[in-house]
Amino acid sequence: MPGQRLAQPNPPADPSHLPDSVLDLGVQVASDITPAELASLDKFKRAANYISAAMIFLKDNVLLEKKLTSDDIKPRLLGHWGTCPGLVLVYAHLNRIIKKNDLDALLVVGPGQSWRTCILSCLWLEEALACFWPRYSRDRAGLTRLIAKFSTPGGFPSHINAETPGCIHEGGELGYALSVSFGAVMDNPYLVAVCVVGDGEAETGPTATAWHGFKYIDPVESGAVLPILHLNGFKISERTIFGCMDDKELIALFSGYGYQVCIVDDLPNIDKDLAGAMEWALGEISRIQHAARSKKPIVKPRWPMLILRTPKGWSCPKTLRGEFIEGSFRAHQVPLPEVKTSPEELQMLQDWLASYRPKELFTVNSAQDEAEGAPMNDVTEIIPLVKEKRLGFRKEAYAAFQLLDVPEWMSFGVQNGSEASCMKTVGIFLREVIKKNPTTFRIFSPDELVSNKLDAVFDVTERNFQWDIASRAHGGRVVEILSEHTCQGMLQGYTLTGRTGLFPTYEAFIGIIHTMVVQYSKFVKMAHETNWRHDIGSVNFLETSTWARQEHNGFSHQNPSFIGALLDPKPKLARVYLPPDANCFLSTVAHCLRSKNYVNLMVGSKQPTTVWLSPEEANRHCIAGASVWKFASTEEGVNPDVVLVGVGTEVTFEVIAAAALLRKLIPALRVRVVNVTDLMILGPSGSHPHALSDEGFNTLFTPDKPVIINYHSYPIEIKGLLYGRPKLDRISIGGYQEEGTTTSPFDMMLCNHVSRYDVAAAAVRAGASHNAKVAVDSHKMASYIMHLAETDKKYIYHEGRDPDGTFDTPVFEKK
Known part of the structure; x- marks a missing residue:
């Protein structure tokens, strides 16, 4: 099929270097998709796109049963349409592949606010909204409430958050979806996290580093991430870097990262092509995992990724007053901004919504029909039959917490009156934590674990760096990468899918993730206030190499400001501890690893200092x-x-x-x-x-x-x-x-x-x-x-x- 090109369809045993001709390779990816599946995909997409567009504009007449008037339009138009149709396309095809292959999948989406409307529409169609939020029932009343209340007081906000079923990623700030996805699949060997990265998000520094995340995924013990780079060419008012790159440039870039690249961009055949691409990608994932789990790991396996090109604002009006809308930045947010006051734009909205043929999608025949407004059967035919397999019902996203088995810390205590490094003492304790929790605890460190004197953990584990021959396919509880953003994203994904992690770092550099932690705190706050979300492990930060003992480093390494960052979130969330000695630090670490739903910060010294209190005294002191x-x-x-x-x-x-x-x-x-x-x-x-x-x-x-x-x-x-x-x-x-x-x-x-x-x-x-x-x-x-x-x-x-x-x-x- 035209439009699909693989950078390297059949990688050799050791694909360390690509042949010069690889950039010119092109292969066809076939799919066995049936006409019935194509028809169901079409109807699901039309229904989801109709609801998504209606959520931006309508407060009444949500099924378009009469001609639109100004009174049907919301007084304030909020939303991001531009990426919606492409995301709906991905969601629909994930439904198909989940149903066909009995796949366990999470969907993580990075394109900012755009995915709120389209994901909510898909969740409503699959009945996840009705399950978790009964007021959004799958009928006329629930659909009216979803559309009319979106981005209004009392309704869903304009960006994704913890109120959204299936979500493990706060959508307010770009850059973190990919690293969160890699964290989510760690120690989840049968899970595939499908991560959609928008071409705007792809311009961020955190995303640029996170592409390397698969190099820290052991295919024996963990699942896989399938990145989908969604290119529609524009951000809010400008072209995107990746949207301006041609196929050869994109293949060169991502082949250099170590991926196999499949480009999907043939609009007339988009469903056949995307179905084939997803089937190929899952086949490659299975091949890599099977080899590793058969104790014949592939050297530097090339994991698959997809590049999906669709027009910005696909299916909205083509032009307005002589200027392009579809395929331009003008479709990014509200394509028809004056619809409430302009008869011309109101008619265009009427025609746009009618183009989805809602009468073919929703039951509107009888006012006495209890299911009136529900999606018709052929719209939902593509949705997995088993509810737990649907993207909005995944327990990993809301009910997977596994409490750590934390050792009794006092036996690791140090004699008071002696000198001890807090970090060395804690490292010995963490060694035992790892032994007791071989699949539910990880350390995410920006390449400073030894410097921070926590290296005792290497007595019982390794670094999980899969491009290093020494640690390939051997597992390892320590992820070290010199990107604080990537460590934090992985920690968030790992924590929100039920496990517990620790982030040790130099005090001076933890501030790099300040805004990430603020975003995460907002997610946790809303999760606290959402009754169907279960407990999660606390996110634990350990600051060391402080300004007071920064050794050979100078003024640049003196910055304790992250403490102040954690004084601002809701008091229910934040905890800041400054233990004065090794025994108090042991007590604090044990407490934080047992805790739930917090953001914990522990600040201490890696240099030997006086142990003031005995373990028993430290226990009482820390309790108080x-x-x-x-x-x-x-x-x-x-x-x-x-x-x-x-x-x-x-x-x-x-x-x-x-x-x-x-x-x-x-x-x-x-x-x-x-x-x-x-x-x-x-x-x-x-x-x-x-x-x-x-x-x-x-x-x-x-x-x-x-x-x-x-x-x-x-x-x-x-x-x-x-x-x-x-x-x-x-x-x-x-x-x-x-x-x-x-x-x-x-x-x-x-x-x-x-x-x-x-x-x-x-x-x-x-x-x-x-x-x-x-x-x-x-x-x-x-x-x-x-x-x-x-x-x-x-x-x-x-x-x-x-x-x-x-x-x-x-x-x-x-x-």
Whole structure:
């Protein structure tokens, strides 16, 4: 058939290099599609396209039983028509191939808002909407409600979200559909995720990297992704890059990525061609999987992909006032924007909707017929008979959660008083998590797992990089790729289809996925509010290589701002933890891996630091979220003049060191030391599920004494959390001040004024107002303490290292 070209129809055993002639290859792909299937496909497509167009324009007369008037048109027209007909085409053919082959498939779609109307129309036809949203019943009443309420108050919004059956991808931001699809098929060996990538989305950086995702899919243990690059040539007002590429360029590009490419673009034969292309693609997937599962894996298997070309706005009016609509950017959103006020456009809409021949598609014969408005039988003939196989009913999309078997963490604890790397300790714990959960837990890391000291996991698993001979077809719980976007997309797909993952990374670079996490949080929020969606595992981020211990890296690697990003989502969703030592980190990781429906952020150090608490003490501390550390306080923290608070590993060490310094220099100053490990407890009572009551806050921080907080990130974040608490004028906050370079660890503390000297001097000044003995010498002692800071700084710049003993664990003698 013309219009279908494969870059390499029969790859050799080791297709590492393509022959020069491969770009000129063209083969035919045959299909055994029957005339009856073609007729049913045509009617399904017409019905779905009719509903999609009606959803944009109509508030009444939804079955076109009388001539349209201005009163039938919505007062505000919202929607994206341009990609709808192509997506309906794909949906219809997926129905056919699912029904024919008993296929297990998910559909993930990337072209923004366009797919809301068309996917909803297909879900209504297959009865998924009626199942999950009974008010959208498959009859006149349900159809009227679907069309009239779309993009109006109380109806479905204009983009895809968690309210949409079968959906695992928030449709508000482009770039992530493909990586989400690869995450969804991991450890789902019989699932095929069909991912439609629009030519607008294909221009994004995250999508450009995600094409490599199949190189991290082991065909023994995981399913497959079938990408469909949908080219209609235009985005909102401009041509697209991929839409302007010819066949040879497209084949060269995607063959270079490692795909077999099939182009489908012959409009007169589009159904036959697409049916054949899908059958070929599934055959190739089966061949690759069968070889791997027979222990004869193909070296660098070339997975199939389809390139589908259809006109922008296909089947809408051709022209309007001498300008092209179909096949141009003018079809991207609302092709007839003045239809409510223009008789010409109203007539064009009448003709457009009538061209789908709705009387052949929906029952409209009798007002007494309970099923009036339902799709006719031959419209739904192409839909799979088994409901669970239909795209809107896939349990992977809403009810597949598998709770992790999380080991008891205390047996991995470290002796208090010793030194230990939080990450090394957690790595040993994660090794056991992987052993206990061989098919439901993965680590998605931007190529920094060893650097972040989590490499103990490699005692029991491998990296799942299938283009590396050492790990091919051997599985592996670790995916490492130097793209934060791809790691996050895979994590989202893996989590939303029922499993649990961990994303460890350098603190400085996790902000790259800020907007992705915001989008994901919106999806989780709506899932919380959608009663038919089941629990999902929490998304877990682990930040390390922090600004305070960034080793050889400089100012560019100092950026704790992702904490602030997680303070904005709904309080039901976000959790931020800054465990102060290895035992507290173990407790926190175990808790987060057991949790459900959250976005968890854990911030810690990979360098050896003091273990302050025993496992039992750490357990109680983490349950509380904060506690008084009596060992570092004077008189066990009773009746203090000042409260010193550490929030973060390294800055807490400085608080402890400050307390030791004050005890030595100014023994009359009464000090209470508090550590906060759960950041959300600081918010006003009721602002977050973890927020302390006012009574609890005062018990911990006193009702009226000065409080000096030493915080890992930007002080403004703490100020925002505390807003609403009484007597905030007594609280001062130190934190990262955007100062740094390639320097010593202690110099970083000095540069950002979170050193022990800064804390101690502030404590002397603040405590003087509550202790007359301290007030007498407060100026002298504060000046002396800051002199010590200058002395240490001069030493660092002269010697190129911190003074000896700087990070020795402070010793507190009991009186």
